[in-house]
Amino acid sequence: MTTAITDQEPDTSSNPDFTKSEAYYSVVNIKLGDHSLLYSGEVDCCLNGSKSQSDYVELKTNEYVNKNDKGKYDKFVRNKLFKWWVQSYLLGVPIIKAGSHDDGILKYVETYDTISELPEMFNEYNRSTKACVDFCDKFLTSVKSVIGKDDKNVYIFQRKRDAKEITYRFEEEGTTDQSEIFVHDEYKQEIAETSKKARTESVCLIL
Structure with missing residues (x-):
């Protein structure tokens, strides 16, 4: 995977008056099977103002889900957390920081490692990151065969x-x-x- 950024330097200022229409994008070129893909995506932030892809961080929020509530937590992992992983995987973002809130009050922040931790975690919930990537590869092969x-x-x-x-x-x-x-x-x-x-x-x- 190779990446480029749309600005020479990320904005590392602590000024709270920011413009929502402004964004920091990464342009990614990856090989997926026999396919070469080029696309861009928004990067939420970087650790310590770094420009290195290894320091990219995806920020998420979610309504608080008690891990002891197996039904709700299983649904959160299989659906929402898996979608977060897909989004981060495509841009090579290694870290997700998710804030859980209850009635608008932040209860805690959890950090997920998208490279090793989440793929292993999904296996316990009948979700396979490999199957997801393989499906994308097969779909792109089918698209090529149809369109030529x-x-x-x-x-x-x-x-x-x-x-x-x-x-x-x-x-x-x-x-x-x-x-x-x-x-x-x-x-x-x-x-x-x-x-x-x-x-x-x-x-x-x-x-």
């Missing part, structure tokens, strides 16, 4: 609630709602021009 090298039309994949299968629909170029398109023509054109320029520069270097 078609970069003009739109394929919409979806899984309905409680359904076991993922379905997709195909929409020809020009017939798709623009809100469903996330790779726009302007972006594809810019990438193509950048690639062409890179190839030209490489030729010049060889000559």
Whole structure:
């Protein structure tokens, strides 16, 4: 996994007057099986103002759940905590700090290690992080086999609630709602021009 950040320095000031619209993003390039993925995600904070990915921290809050209440705590681990792990795993965030509150009052803060602690913990609750990653790998393989090298039309994949299968629909170029398109023509054109320029520069270097 390789990462880049969208700012040279994270904001380490203690000024409480912050703007919610501002965010600190990490750009991640990972290999998942035979797939190369490039995406970005928001990073909540870094330990001691560090820029190292190993010091990234995800912040969460949750209504207090008594660990002695097996039913509620099992549900919390299997559903909410597992989703927190997925989000952190995708960005390579090693630490989750979760504050539990009761009637708006913070009761305690718990720290979770996403690399070793949580995967082992999920095994006790019939949740497998490996199965989750393997599913993503198989899904991306299926997407590639369906789409191929078609970069003009739109394929919409979806899984309905409680359904076991993922379905997709195909929409020809020009017939798709623009809100469903996330790779726009302007972006594809810019990438193509950048690639062409890179190839030209490489030729010049060889000559």
